[in-house]
Amino acid sequence: MISTIRKLIDEHGRLTFPATALKEDQDLYESGLTSFAAVQLMLGLEDAFDVEFPERMLNRRSFASIASIVSCLSELTGEHNQEKIAS
Amino acid sequence: MRSLLERSVAVAAVAAQHCEAVDREGRFPHETLQALKEARLLGAMIPREYGGDGMSLDEIAEICVRLGQQCASSAMMFAMHQIKISSLVSHGQTSAWHQAFMRRIAKEQLLLASATTEGGIGGDLRNSICAVVTDGEMCHLEKDATVISYAAYADAILATARRAPDAASSDQVLVVLLKDQCTLERTTGWDTLGMRGTCSEGFKLSATAPVAQILPKPFAEIAAQSMLATSHLLWSSLWYGIAHNAVQRAQNFVRAEIKRKPNLIPPGALHVAEAADKLQLMKSNTAEGLRRFNHAKTDADDLTSIGFAVAMNNVKTGASRLVIEIINHAMLVCGIMGYKNNTPFSLGRHLRDAMSAQLMISNDRILGNTSNLLLIHRLDSHLLS
Numbered sequence: 001m002i003s004t005i006r007k008l009i010d011e012h013g014r015l016t017f018p019a020t021a022l023k024e025d026q027d028l029y030e031s032g033l034t035s036f037a038a039v040q041l042m043l044g045l046e047d048a049f050d051v052e053f054p055e056r057m058l059n060r061r062s063f064a065s066i067a068s069i070v071s072c073l074s075e076l077t078g079e080h081n082q083e084k085i086a087s
Numbered sequence: 088m089r090s091l092l093e094r095s096v097a098v099a100a101v102a103a104q105h106c107e108a109v110d111r112e113g114r115f116p117h118e119t120l121q122a123l124k125e126a127r128l129l130g131a132m133i134p135r136e137y138g139g140d141g142m143s144l145d146e147i148a149e150i151c152v153r154l155g156q157q158c159a160s161s162a163m164m165f166a167m168h169q170i171k172i173s174s175l176v177s178h179g180q181t182s183a184w185h186q187a188f189m190r191r192i193a194k195e196q197l198l199l200a201s202a203t204t205e206g207g208i209g210g211d212l213r214n215s216i217c218a219v220v221t222d223g224e225m226c227h228l229e230k231d232a233t234v235i236s237y238a239a240y241a242d243a244i245l246a247t248a249r250r251a252p253d254a255a256s257s258d259q260v261l262v263v264l265l266k267d268q269c270t271l272e273r274t275t276g277w278d279t280l281g282m283r284g285t286c287s288e289g290f291k292l293s294a295t296a297p298v299a300q301i302l303p304k305p306f307a308e309i310a311a312q313s314m315l316a317t318s319h320l321l322w323s324s325l326w327y328g329i330a331h332n333a334v335q336r337a338q339n340f341v342r343a344e345i346k347r348k349p350n351l352i353p354p355g356a357l358h359v360a361e362a363a364d365k366l367q368l369m370k371s372n373t374a375e376g377l378r379r380f381n382h383a384k385t386d387a388d389d390l391t392s393i394g395f396a397v398a399m400n401n402v403k404t405g406a407s408r409l410v411i412e413i414i415n416h417a418m419l420v421c422g423i424m425g426y427k428n429n430t431p432f433s434l435g436r437h438l439r440d441a442m443s444a445q446l447m448i449s450n451d452r453i454l455g456n457t458s459n460l461l462l463i464h465r466l467d468s469h470l471l472s
Contacts, residue, residue, distance in 0.1 A: 030258050035396075036456070059389070
C-alpha cells in the first residue's frame with residue numbers, strides 16, 4: 001500500500017523532491033503539497049484503491065502524511081472487505 | 088462601556104460625513120480610523136484576557152455592514168484589520184510574543200495591514216517568492232509587495248513569505264512586522280475606479296525583526312482555518328452594507344416620486360422589488376456562511392474540510408456578483424438622479440466600490456479552486472443541517 005501511495009504522490013503531489021525521500025509521518029503540505037494537488041492525489045488514491053472517500057475524510061488532516069493516508073485507506077478497505085464478505 | 092451598537096453607530100456617522108471627500112480625493116479615511124480608536128473597536132475581537140472585548144466574528148460582521156452602508160473604503164480597512172486580528176487570535180495564542188502583541192493592540196488601538204500579494208505571484212496568496220532569512224534570533228525579509236492596503240497608515244504589517252530560502256513556494260509563514268522594523272519604498276500608486284480610500288499602493292518592503300514575531304503555525308493552516316473564511320465573510324458583510332444602502336436610496340426615490348405625483352408609480356419601481364429579492368439572497372448567503380463558520384470553529388476537521396472551503400468560496404463569489412446586480416437595479420429605479428453625483432440618490436460611488444468585489448481575489452481564481460474541490464466533494468442535499 002505504501003509504495004503505491006508514494007507512487008501516487010510522485011504522480012499528483014508536485015512535491016519538490018521524490019516521495020521515496022518522505023518519512024511516513026512527514027507533513028505533505030509542508031513538503032509542497034498544494035490544495036489543488038491534494039485533490040488530484042485524493043482522486044488518484046480513490047482510483048488506485050477502488051474506494052470513495054466519505055465527506056468526513058475530506059479534510060486537511062486525512063491527507064497530511066503518508067501515515068494518515070494509510071489510516072484512512074485501511075479503514076475504508078477494511079469496510080470494503082467486510083461488505084464483500086457479507087455479500 | 089457603551090454597547091456595540093452605539094459604538095459602531097457613532098463610527099458609521101463619522102465615516103458618512105467624510106465618505107465623499109475620501110472617494111473624490113482618493114485619500115485614507117483618517118477620521119474613521121480615529122473614531123474606531125475612540126470607540127475602542129480595533130481590539131474588539133481580541134479575547135478579554137488580553138484586554139480586548141472578546142467580540143465574535145458575527146458582531147464584527149455587523150459592524151462591517153454598518154460601515155459598508157456609509158463608506159466602503161472605511162469598512163474595507165476595518166474588515167482587513169479584523170481579518171489579521173482573527174489570524175492572531177486563532178493562531179498566536181501559544182506564543183508569548185503574540186500574546187503580548189495582542190495586549191498592545193487592545194491597549195494602544197494599533198492598526199494592522201496585510202502584505203500577502205507579491206510581484207510574480209499575483210493574487211495567489213498561497214505561494215511566495217520571497218523568503219525569511221534567519222540569522223540567530225533575528226530574521227530579515229525583502230518583499231516586492233504589489234499591494235499593501237493603507238500600509239502608510241498602519242502600525243504593523245503581517246507579511247507572508249517562504250519559511251526559509253530553500254523552502255517550497257507554498258511552505259509559507261506569516262510574520263508580524265512593526266512599523267519601526269520596516270522600510271517601505273512606494274512602487275505603485277492607487278488611483279482607482281473605487282475603494283479609493285483604501286490606498287492599496289505597492290511597496291518594496293524590507294524588514295528585520297526578531298524570529299519570535301513569526302506566527303507559530305504554518306501559513307497554510309492560518310489561511311485554511313481563519314484567513315480565507317474570515318476574509319470572505321467580512322468582505323461579503325460590507326458588500327451587503329453597500330447593497331443595502333443602494334436599495335434604501337432606490338426606495339427613497341420611489342417614495343419621493345409618489346409623494347410628488349400620487350397617481351403615477353415611477354416605471355422603475357418594480358426594480359425595488361427585484362433588488363430587495365436579491366438583497367435577501369445576499370443576506371441569507373452571508374448569514375449562512377457565518378453560521379457555518381461558527382459551527383466549524385468547534386470542529387478542527389470541519390474547519391479544514393473541502394466542504395467548508397467550497398461553502399466559503401461560494402459566499403464570496405455569490406455576494407460579489409449580487410452586490411453589482413443589486414446596485415444596477417437601484418440605478419434603474421433612480422435613473423438620472425442615481426447616475427448623477429451629489430444627489431440624495433447618487434449610486435456612482437456604490438457601483439464603483441462594488442466593482443472591486445469580483446476582483447479582490449479574482450472570482451475566476453476562486454471558481455477555478457472550487458471547481459477543483461468539486462471533483463471530489465459531494466454536495467449536501469439537506470436544506471437545514
